[in-house]
Amino acid sequence: xxxxxxxxxxxxxxxxxxLVSPIEDTAAxxxxxxxxxxxxxxxxxxxxxxxxxxxxxxxxxxxxxxxELLERDEGKIMLTAASxxxxxxxxxxxxxxxxxxxxxxxxxxxxxLELLYPFMAxxxxxxxxxxxxxxxxxxxxxxxxxxxLKTLDDGNTSFIVSxxxxxxxxxxxxxxxxxxxxxxxxxxxxxxxxxxxxxVKACGTPAISATGRLGSGRWTLIGVSEKETKAGHxxxxxx
Numbered sequence: 367x368x369x370x371x372x373x374x375x376x377x378x379x380x381x382x383x384x385l386v387s388p389i390e391d392t393a394a395x396x397x398x399x400x401x402x403x404x405x406x407x408x409x410x411x412x413x414x415x416x417x418x419x420x421x422x423x424x425x426x427x428x429x430x431x432x433x434e435l436l437e438r439d440e441g442k443i444m445l446t447a448a449s450x451x452x453x454x455x456x457x458x459x460x461x462x463x464x465x466x467x468x469x470x471x472x473x474x475x476x477x478x479l480e481l482l483y484p485f486m487a488x489x490x491x492x493x494x495x496x497x498x499x500x501x502x503x504x505x506x507x508x509x510x511x512x513x514x515l516k517t518l519d520d521g522n523t524s525f526i527v528s529x530x531x532x533x534x535x536x537x538x539x540x541x542x543x544x545x546x547x548x549x550x551x552x553x554x555x556x557x558x559x560x561x562x563x564x565x566v567k568a569c570g571t572p573a574i575s576a577t578g579r580l581g582s583g584r585w586t587l588i589g590v591s592e593k594e595t596k597a598g599h600x601x602x603x604x605x
């Protein structure tokens with residue numbers, strides 16, 4: 367189901383096409399961090415990321431939940447979307463379930479998954495998208511997420527963590543706090559430890575930590591949002 371079109375990204379094929387294209391293929395990378403906000407401000411970051419994901423490669427999207435779990439899901443650290451074909455203005459997107467829980471009710475509130483659809487349809491029509499919604503607050507569960515992601519790391523899979531660099535902040539603090547987190551990621555610092563202590567507020571920190579263990583642990587900056595509004599946004603990659 368499509369829930370967030372015309373709110374966080376355009377509904378019309380023409381407007382979407384202008385944001386999504388062109389995408390020139392570049393060197394492939396293993397893992398990425400992409401922000402979530404109105405697509406018009408971050409579309410260039412999505413184009414850059416998808417230029418490094420060859421068509422046909424499986425894409426695992428790790429999507430942190432911004433709400434508490436329903437009572438039925440208490441104790442779970444991840445839930446996956448149901449297998450289906452999602453029809454979008456730019457073409458179909460193939461969704462595959464990783465077989466853990468049921469995330470359908472959360473998709474109505476979490477728009478980060480839908481931001482990927484136009485780029486999957488346009489640049490990766492032969493790829494399969496595996497959404498994994500996560501709710502993690504401990505280092506122990508971060509290790510469990512890493513172990514799960516490792517089972518999907520078959521050499522033909524790219525991983526995308528949806529995370530902003532900061533929580534909502536006064537506008538004058540956004541850039542400096544964003545850049546502090548970027549610097550920590552580039553240095554390969556233990557971001558999870560800083561997150562638990564409240565020193566950083568990146569919403570996807572546990573997912574970033576789990577995914578980083580699949581590669582070198584050091585991230586490389588791709589770029590930042592064209593306009594910062596209340597939070598810091600950036601894209602990075604890792605091999």
